[in-house]
Each structure stands twice: as structure tokens, then as C-alpha cells.
Amino acid sequence: MPIQSKQRRRLLLAVGVTAVAGLALGACSSPAPEASSDPDAPVSLRLSVEAGAVDAPVAVLAAKYSEEHPNITFEVEAVPNEQYGEVLRTQLQGGNAPDVFYVTGGNGNAHSALPLAEAGYLVDLSGTVAEELFTDSTRSLSEYDGKIWTQPYDFVPIVNNYNVTVAEELGIELPFTSVDDVLDACAVATDAGKTLLRLAGAAVPNAGLTTLQMAATRVYADDPEWNQKRLDGDVTFADTKGWTESLELILELRDAGCFQEGVEAGVIADNVPAIAAGTSLGGFAPGGQVGDLRRVNPDNEYLSTAFPGDKGEKWMFASPTNMLALNASSDEAKQKAGMDFLAWLAEPENADELAATSGNLSIRAGSGAALPDQYQYISDYFTDESYQPLANLQWPSPEVYNTLGTGVQGLLTGQTTVDAVLKAMDAAWDSAAG
Amino acid sequence: MGFSRRLIPPTGAGGGHPAGAVPLQLRKIRNVAISPAPQVTARRRGRASGPDYGSRLFASWWWAIPALVASLLIHYVAVAAGGTFAFTNWKGIGSFEWVGLDNFVKIFSGDLGRTAIVNTLILAFGFVVGTNLLGVLLALGLNRGVKTRYFLRVVIFMPTVLSPLAVSYIWRFIYQPEGPLNSFLGSVGLESWQRTWLADPTTSLWTILIVMVWQSTGLVMVIYLAGLAGVPQELEEAAAIDGASVFQRFRLVVFPLIRPSFVIASTLMLIQGLRVFDQVMALTGGGPFNATETLATQVYKQTFAYGQFGYGAALSLVLTVLIIVISLAQMALTSSREGKS
Structure with missing residues (x-):
């Protein structure tokens, strides 16, 4: 009896272990592919976007696409901005990434397109409608190994957004055509107990973006290929006069009282309320910020302008920064459905609708589409082609941009010097470029 | 055993009660506490030297194994695996190269x-x-x-x-x-x-x-x-x-x-x-x-x-x-x- 009992126990143990292992393996295995030759076969696409206060514009358009194509449904996954890159990379490496997902162009972020293309995670979109949406100057944001890997869906101008209602009350005329105009307006605003510009000095993105706007006319207007030259080792931040002038201009504006009190402690969250309330007249941000300003204070009017050069030079950053990519490991039916969705999204009326939702420009704006009133002062930048993609998107690592943003705060607090900031940016660039 | 001895003194020694005069409550406790002790000792001896000692030890460990394995995998193996990346230049995606102590040199320098x-x-x-x-x-x-x-x-x-x-x-x-x-x-x-x-x-x-x-x-x-x-x-x-x-x-x-x-x-x-x-x-x-x-x-x-x-x-x-x-x-x-x- 004891022997039989032992054998029975071993048998039960073996069966139990096999069953548990089978269940575990079954749970881990991927579902069977949904490949089908029927074009109307139902397909469910996982769509990953950055989470925001309102539904992501792409998710809004995806819902419309589903209405028009009932066999295509979307499972939207909204991931918080600060975790988006980390989550996407983990999913791609784990083999459970969404079928369609948001990325940014170039190299500058954790969810930038080019490193993902290089790692083989993206579907090649060469020869699709995506190619039409890039110009010669913006193609590099999506190009790797001579192929296009992403499709942009709107156009983001980096601008100064102003509360026009309050500016008119103070007799300040917009847009400014030189730095002297800006300094004069600072004095007027200060006399009225306000400040002209709101800067979040403690926030790397805002401090960095502000400096880049200074550098647009001081570095890139004369040398649009500056990034490539830096990559080739022909120039450095420290030995480029325009970069020194850009950082010195920040200090000049601070000393002229253009920024709010305690600018070095400023945070991004306070910018929109301050501009909407009129305690500050404007600030540096992507054009989409005007949508937030209108929501906070709909009674005032707002406009986007570009920051002028020292003597009125005109150059700005505007990029097809926001893009969609397709997962190379999705099955064939899903990749086909994803491509159809991207083609639909690129149709002019859908592109315009998406831009209206996001507050940015239509991806067709660069090809001569009418601009919303908000952008009336920068329309000539597009017609004259006086713009290029946001510079840091082509930098080799997010650390270079972070060094710039941190350095600006150090300048405002007196902890560092212009030369030290530029040398630190060079060091970060060299470290990343290897 | 030791616990029982400390708490309940032997009859007639150190407890302050002469033999036969131990309070009823204490006597009850003493009976319960002391009586099982010899059996426990015998059982311990049997475990250490008996032929089934190994299988009994295995039987008692068997129940702890899942928790130990889970703890090992989740805490220690994961930490050790993550720690090995400290000696690489991995950028979170794609391949990487071993760089020895370069990362530590960068930290301290x-x-x-x-x-x-x-x-x-x-x-x-x-x-x-x-x-x-x-x-x-x-x-x-x-x-x-x-x-x-x-x-x-x-x-x-x-x-x-x-x-x-x-x-x-x-x-x-x-x-x-x-x-x-x-x-x-x-x-x-x-x-x-x-x-x-x-x-x-x-x-x-x-x-x-x-x-x-x-x-x-x-x-x-x-x-x-x-x-x-x-x-x-x-x-x-x-x-x-x-x-x-x-x-x-x-x-x-x-x-x-x-x-x-x-x-x-x-x-x-x-x-x-x-x-x-x-x-x-x-x-x-x-x-x-x-x-x-x-x-x-x-x-x-x-x-x-x-x-x-x-x-x-x-x-x-x-x-x-x-x-x-x-x-x-x-x-x-x-x-x-x-x-x-």
C-alpha cells in the first residue's frame, strides 16, 4: 500500500506539473495571426498615443475612421507623456507593442523614430503617401538607410504666443521686428505692472525651447546645415558666435525686466494661466498652446509670432514633429489596415481636421494650404520657406538639449557661464555621438 | 523547555511554595507546559538520526520552494541581471557593448x-x-x-x-x-x-x-x-x-x-x-x-x-x-x- 500510494502521488505530481506548465506556456504564447484575404474582414488595431487632458487628436480621427470603415476598430492606449518612450521601447522589445503608435521625428527623444527604425521595429513606408508629406529639409527626420519609416500628421511651429487683447490695451504693437522692439515693449509692460514674457526657468523644455528660438535667427538662418556640420566635427557650440549670442540674449532680456519675477523658479504649469490672465503678455511654446489659452480665457484673443533676429532677420523652427509608425512585428492584415489608415489620415480634409483638433498646422500647410488666423504673422515664413525642423530633433541624444535647458537655469541663477554651458553641450554631444 | 523552567520553578525550589502547597493555577500551567517536553526531545532525536530524516526534511522544504524561487527570481536574479548592464553602454534598445568600469569612472570623475x-x-x-x-x-x-x-x-x-x-x-x-x-x-x-x-x-x-x-x-x-x-x-x-x-x-x-x-x-x-x-x-x-x-x-x-x-x-x-x-x-x-x- 505505501508503495502504491507513493506511485500515485508521483503520477499526480507529474500530471499537475505538466498541466501547470501547459497553462503557463499557453498564456505566454501569442494569439494566432488574423491573416485573411477578405478586405472587409474585421481587424482590430492597437493604437498607442500620448495621454493628455483631452483625447489625443489621432484618437479622435481614428474614431472617425472606424465610423467610415466599420470593419476596422481601434483599441486606443493613452500613455502618460513622461513614460511614453520607456513604455514603447519595453513593448517593442517584449514583442507586445501596439500596431500603430505615436513617435517623434529624429533622434532627440526616448520615442524618436530613427533609433527604432535602426533596431528594425518599424514598417518601411517608402513609396507610400508618407513620402509626399516630407520636404527635402524635413525628410531626414524619418529617413534611415535611404528609406522612410514614419508618417507625420501635423506641423508644429515653435513660436511666441501673445495675449493680443492685453498687448493692445498697453499700446504694444505686434509682431516685433527686432530685438529693440522687444526691449521697448518690455519697458512698457513693466511700467504697467506686467511682464512681457513668461519663462519657466526651472523647466528644461521651456528654457531649451526659448533658447532655440533665439538661435533660429542667430545660428540656423545663416547656416541651416549647422547640425550636420556639428555632426561632422566642423563646428562646436562653444566656437559658434550665434550660440553665444543666443544665451547672452536670455540674460539681456532678464536684465531688461522682460521676464517675470523669480524667472529661474518658473514652472511650465504657470505659463498658460499667467498669459491668459494677462499678467504676462506672452511666452515661448509650440503653437498648439493657443488652444489652451483660449480654453482658460476665451474672452481674450491670441496670436503666434516668431521671435525676431537682432536686425529683423526671419527664421523659425517648424517641424512635422508628431508622427505615426507601424509595428514591423504585427501580422500582415494589421500592417495592411494600418497603412490604409495612414493613407486616409494624409488626405487633405482629414489632415486639416486633425490640425484643427491639435491646434497645430495641417501637415499640408507647407504645401500652401491656408493658415488659421492665429498664424497670420508667420504665414510668410512658410511662403518664403524661412523655416526648418526643430534643431534638437536632429541632435544625437536628449542629453544635449537637457544640458542646454539646465544651463539656462544655471545662467539665470548665476551658477554657470555662457561658455561653460556651451562646452557642456559639446561634451554631451560628443559623448552621445560616440 | 527553558521557557517553562524559567517561568515555573520546580516544586519546592525557588518558587516560595513548599511541596504540595503550589497554587492551583500554577500547577495547571506546569502540567501543560512541562509534560509535552520529553516527547518533543524524542521527536527531535528521531528526526536527526532516523532513516526518513532526508525525506521529511524535503517534505518540509517543499512547501517553501515556490516562495523561495519566486523571491530568488523576482528580487535577486532580476537585480543581478540588471546590475550587469552597469558594465555596458546599452541605450535601452538594440545591441550593446561591454565597457568595463567606464560608467563607474564617469560617475566618480x-x-x-x-x-x-x-x-x-x-x-x-x-x-x-x-x-x-x-x-x-x-x-x-x-x-x-x-x-x-x-x-x-x-x-x-x-x-x-x-x-x-x-x-x-x-x-x-x-x-x-x-x-x-x-x-x-x-x-x-x-x-x-x-x-x-x-x-x-x-x-x-x-x-x-x-x-x-x-x-x-x-x-x-x-x-x-x-x-x-x-x-x-x-x-x-x-x-x-x-x-x-x-x-x-x-x-x-x-x-x-x-x-x-x-x-x-x-x-x-x-x-x-x-x-x-x-x-x-x-x-x-x-x-x-x-x-x-x-x-x-x-x-x-x-x-x-x-x-x-x-x-x-x-x-x-x-x-x-x-x-x-x-x-x-x-x-x-x-x-x-x-x-x-
């Missing part, structure tokens, strides 16, 4: 790495000292006597249950240039003291420390209150009658008795201080110009913001070793003092 280590140590030790000092004072004050002590204990403990992030955002508002702190200073004629607290490199680290201490003092107070509950009031009264001052009573009578509370509170606060993250990110984000960067914030930024997983893993390893070494040293120090006392 670069300004940012050194700043992060120094700030971590300042915050950790400041946190231990601040919370323990205030915690023990509050515990002594609210231990006895004060009529509203239960209400005050709740009020002081309350911040502990709040999210560190929520607390930090409230304090960030207080520290703002146009915030309540500067307004208060202005209203009492101290305009010269007004400053941008979070963006001033001379004050930013201390503002973080204040928030940390403010939030955790309640927890430390409760730990000391638990210790003080075990201190007999008669001892303090006896010391007072013998002429001991308040400070002498605390140093020579109360503190030796609440030393276990001190060990627990200081260890917990030290570990919490060394891994500080939430308060720094919410209040200063590591600024101004890296003046408040700590190892934990650098781990996050390097790993997830900049995609330098190899460097981030090296920073994590340094932080882990720092926590282990300092905690062990601190426990050894307090344990040896406990032994002496």
Missing part, C-alpha cells in the same frame, strides 16, 4: 555624479538627524500629561499618510516667489529674507530636507511613543527622587529603554533618506543647475529620460551598495552600543 552622491548623503543624514530629534522630542512631549495629546498625535502623524508627491506640490506652492512664505516674510518686515527658495542654489537642498522631515516626523514620533509605552513611570519617578535632572533622566533611564525604537527609526529614516526621489522631482526637478540632484533622480533621468541604461544601471548599483554599506554600519554601531548598555 564627473561633477554631476559627485554632486549627486554628496547631495544624497547630506539629505540622508540630515533626514535621520532631523526626524529623530523632532520625533523623540514630540514623543516625550505627547507621551503623558498633555490633555490634548491624542488629538495632537493624530495631527502630527497625518502628513505621513499623504502622498510625498502631493505634499511636495503643496510645499512647492508655499516656496514660490509669490507664494505664502515670501508673502508672510514681507508682511512681518523681513523683505530681505525673501528669495526664490527652490531656485536659489544656497537654499534649494535645505528646502527639500525641510519637506522630507516635516512629512516623516510623525512616523518617527509614533515609533518612539511605542517605545516610551514600555518605560515604567516608577523608574523615572525614582530617578527624579534621587535628584536626576530632566536631561539625566532621559539620557540614563529613558533612552536606554527606548534604544530599540531608536535603532528602528534611524534605520528606516536612513534608507528612506538615501533613496529620496519624489520630493526632489516635484520640488526642484534636480535644479537649479543640478544643485539638488541625488543618485535616485540621476538614475531616473539617465535611464529613462536620456536612454543611457548602462550608466543608469551603474548609478543604481552605486546607490544599492551605498544603502547596504551605510545601513549595515549604522546597525552594527547601534547594536554594539545596545550590547554595552
Whole structure:
């Protein structure tokens, strides 16, 4: 009896272990592919976007696409901005990434397109409608190994957004055509107990973006290929006069009282309320910020302008920064459905609708589409082609941009010097470029 | 066995009761406590030398194996696997190369790495000292006597249950240039003291420390209150009658008795201080110009913001070793003092 009992126990143990292992393996295995030759076969696409206060514009358009194509449904996954890159990379490496997902162009972020293309995670979109949406100057944001890997869906101008209602009350005329105009307006605003510009000095993105706007006319207007030259080792931040002038201009504006009190402690969250309330007249941000300003204070009017050069030079950053990519490991039916969705999204009326939702420009704006009133002062930048993609998107690592943003705060607090900031940016660039 | 012998003296020896005069209650306890002992001893002997000892040992371990394996895989293997990336240049995606100790050299030779280590140590030790000092004072004050002590204990403990992030955002508002702190200073004629607290490199680290201490003092107070509950009031009264001052009573009578509370509170606060993250990110984000960067914030930024997983893993390893070494040293120090006392 004891022997039989032992054998029975071993048998039960073996069966139990096999069953548990089978269940575990079954749970881990991927579902069977949904490949089908029927074009109307139902397909469910996982769509990953950055989470925001309102539904992501792409998710809004995806819902419309589903209405028009009932066999295509979307499972939207909204991931918080600060975790988006980390989550996407983990999913791609784990083999459970969404079928369609948001990325940014170039190299500058954790969810930038080019490193993902290089790692083989993206579907090649060469020869699709995506190619039409890039110009010669913006193609590099999506190009790797001579192929296009992403499709942009709107156009983001980096601008100064102003509360026009309050500016008119103070007799300040917009847009400014030189730095002297800006300094004069600072004095007027200060006399009225306000400040002209709101800067979040403690926030790397805002401090960095502000400096880049200074550098647009001081570095890139004369040398649009500056990034490539830096990559080739022909120039450095420290030995480029325009970069020194850009950082010195920040200090000049601070000393002229253009920024709010305690600018070095400023945070991004306070910018929109301050501009909407009129305690500050404007600030540096992507054009989409005007949508937030209108929501906070709909009674005032707002406009986007570009920051002028020292003597009125005109150059700005505007990029097809926001893009969609397709997962190379999705099955064939899903990749086909994803491509159809991207083609639909690129149709002019859908592109315009998406831009209206996001507050940015239509991806067709660069090809001569009418601009919303908000952008009336920068329309000539597009017609004259006086713009290029946001510079840091082509930098080799997010650390270079972070060094710039941190350095600006150090300048405002007196902890560092212009030369030290530029040398630190060079060091970060060299470290990343290897 | 030993427990039974200590509690219940053998009949007629040391118990103060002659044979046959043991109280009924004690006799009952003695019967229950002592009688099973010989069986237990026999069973132990049988285990150690019997033929089924191995299978019985296996049977008892069998139940612990799933938990041990899970613990091994989730904690130790995962940590060891992550630690190996400290010796690579992995960027979070794609392939990587072994770079030996390059990441560690970068940490200890670069300004940012050194700043992060120094700030971590300042915050950790400041946190231990601040919370323990205030915690023990509050515990002594609210231990006895004060009529509203239960209400005050709740009020002081309350911040502990709040999210560190929520607390930090409230304090960030207080520290703002146009915030309540500067307004208060202005209203009492101290305009010269007004400053941008979070963006001033001379004050930013201390503002973080204040928030940390403010939030955790309640927890430390409760730990000391638990210790003080075990201190007999008669001892303090006896010391007072013998002429001991308040400070002498605390140093020579109360503190030796609440030393276990001190060990627990200081260890917990030290570990919490060394891994500080939430308060720094919410209040200063590591600024101004890296003046408040700590190892934990650098781990996050390097790993997830900049995609330098190899460097981030090296920073994590340094932080882990720092926590282990300092905690062990601190426990050894307090344990040896406990032994002496």
C-alpha cells in the first residue's frame, strides 16, 4: 500500500506539473495571426498615443475612421507623456507593442523614430503617401538607410504666443521686428505692472525651447546645415558666435525686466494661466498652446509670432514633429489596415481636421494650404520657406538639449557661464555621438 | 523547555511554595507546559538520526520552494541581471557593448555624479538627524500629561499618510516667489529674507530636507511613543527622587529603554533618506543647475529620460551598495552600543 500510494502521488505530481506548465506556456504564447484575404474582414488595431487632458487628436480621427470603415476598430492606449518612450521601447522589445503608435521625428527623444527604425521595429513606408508629406529639409527626420519609416500628421511651429487683447490695451504693437522692439515693449509692460514674457526657468523644455528660438535667427538662418556640420566635427557650440549670442540674449532680456519675477523658479504649469490672465503678455511654446489659452480665457484673443533676429532677420523652427509608425512585428492584415489608415489620415480634409483638433498646422500647410488666423504673422515664413525642423530633433541624444535647458537655469541663477554651458553641450554631444 | 523552567520553578525550589502547597493555577500551567517536553526531545532525536530524516526534511522544504524561487527570481536574479548592464553602454534598445568600469569612472570623475552622491548623503543624514530629534522630542512631549495629546498625535502623524508627491506640490506652492512664505516674510518686515527658495542654489537642498522631515516626523514620533509605552513611570519617578535632572533622566533611564525604537527609526529614516526621489522631482526637478540632484533622480533621468541604461544601471548599483554599506554600519554601531548598555 505505501508503495502504491507513493506511485500515485508521483503520477499526480507529474500530471499537475505538466498541466501547470501547459497553462503557463499557453498564456505566454501569442494569439494566432488574423491573416485573411477578405478586405472587409474585421481587424482590430492597437493604437498607442500620448495621454493628455483631452483625447489625443489621432484618437479622435481614428474614431472617425472606424465610423467610415466599420470593419476596422481601434483599441486606443493613452500613455502618460513622461513614460511614453520607456513604455514603447519595453513593448517593442517584449514583442507586445501596439500596431500603430505615436513617435517623434529624429533622434532627440526616448520615442524618436530613427533609433527604432535602426533596431528594425518599424514598417518601411517608402513609396507610400508618407513620402509626399516630407520636404527635402524635413525628410531626414524619418529617413534611415535611404528609406522612410514614419508618417507625420501635423506641423508644429515653435513660436511666441501673445495675449493680443492685453498687448493692445498697453499700446504694444505686434509682431516685433527686432530685438529693440522687444526691449521697448518690455519697458512698457513693466511700467504697467506686467511682464512681457513668461519663462519657466526651472523647466528644461521651456528654457531649451526659448533658447532655440533665439538661435533660429542667430545660428540656423545663416547656416541651416549647422547640425550636420556639428555632426561632422566642423563646428562646436562653444566656437559658434550665434550660440553665444543666443544665451547672452536670455540674460539681456532678464536684465531688461522682460521676464517675470523669480524667472529661474518658473514652472511650465504657470505659463498658460499667467498669459491668459494677462499678467504676462506672452511666452515661448509650440503653437498648439493657443488652444489652451483660449480654453482658460476665451474672452481674450491670441496670436503666434516668431521671435525676431537682432536686425529683423526671419527664421523659425517648424517641424512635422508628431508622427505615426507601424509595428514591423504585427501580422500582415494589421500592417495592411494600418497603412490604409495612414493613407486616409494624409488626405487633405482629414489632415486639416486633425490640425484643427491639435491646434497645430495641417501637415499640408507647407504645401500652401491656408493658415488659421492665429498664424497670420508667420504665414510668410512658410511662403518664403524661412523655416526648418526643430534643431534638437536632429541632435544625437536628449542629453544635449537637457544640458542646454539646465544651463539656462544655471545662467539665470548665476551658477554657470555662457561658455561653460556651451562646452557642456559639446561634451554631451560628443559623448552621445560616440 | 527553558521557557517553562524559567517561568515555573520546580516544586519546592525557588518558587516560595513548599511541596504540595503550589497554587492551583500554577500547577495547571506546569502540567501543560512541562509534560509535552520529553516527547518533543524524542521527536527531535528521531528526526536527526532516523532513516526518513532526508525525506521529511524535503517534505518540509517543499512547501517553501515556490516562495523561495519566486523571491530568488523576482528580487535577486532580476537585480543581478540588471546590475550587469552597469558594465555596458546599452541605450535601452538594440545591441550593446561591454565597457568595463567606464560608467563607474564617469560617475566618480564627473561633477554631476559627485554632486549627486554628496547631495544624497547630506539629505540622508540630515533626514535621520532631523526626524529623530523632532520625533523623540514630540514623543516625550505627547507621551503623558498633555490633555490634548491624542488629538495632537493624530495631527502630527497625518502628513505621513499623504502622498510625498502631493505634499511636495503643496510645499512647492508655499516656496514660490509669490507664494505664502515670501508673502508672510514681507508682511512681518523681513523683505530681505525673501528669495526664490527652490531656485536659489544656497537654499534649494535645505528646502527639500525641510519637506522630507516635516512629512516623516510623525512616523518617527509614533515609533518612539511605542517605545516610551514600555518605560515604567516608577523608574523615572525614582530617578527624579534621587535628584536626576530632566536631561539625566532621559539620557540614563529613558533612552536606554527606548534604544530599540531608536535603532528602528534611524534605520528606516536612513534608507528612506538615501533613496529620496519624489520630493526632489516635484520640488526642484534636480535644479537649479543640478544643485539638488541625488543618485535616485540621476538614475531616473539617465535611464529613462536620456536612454543611457548602462550608466543608469551603474548609478543604481552605486546607490544599492551605498544603502547596504551605510545601513549595515549604522546597525552594527547601534547594536554594539545596545550590547554595552
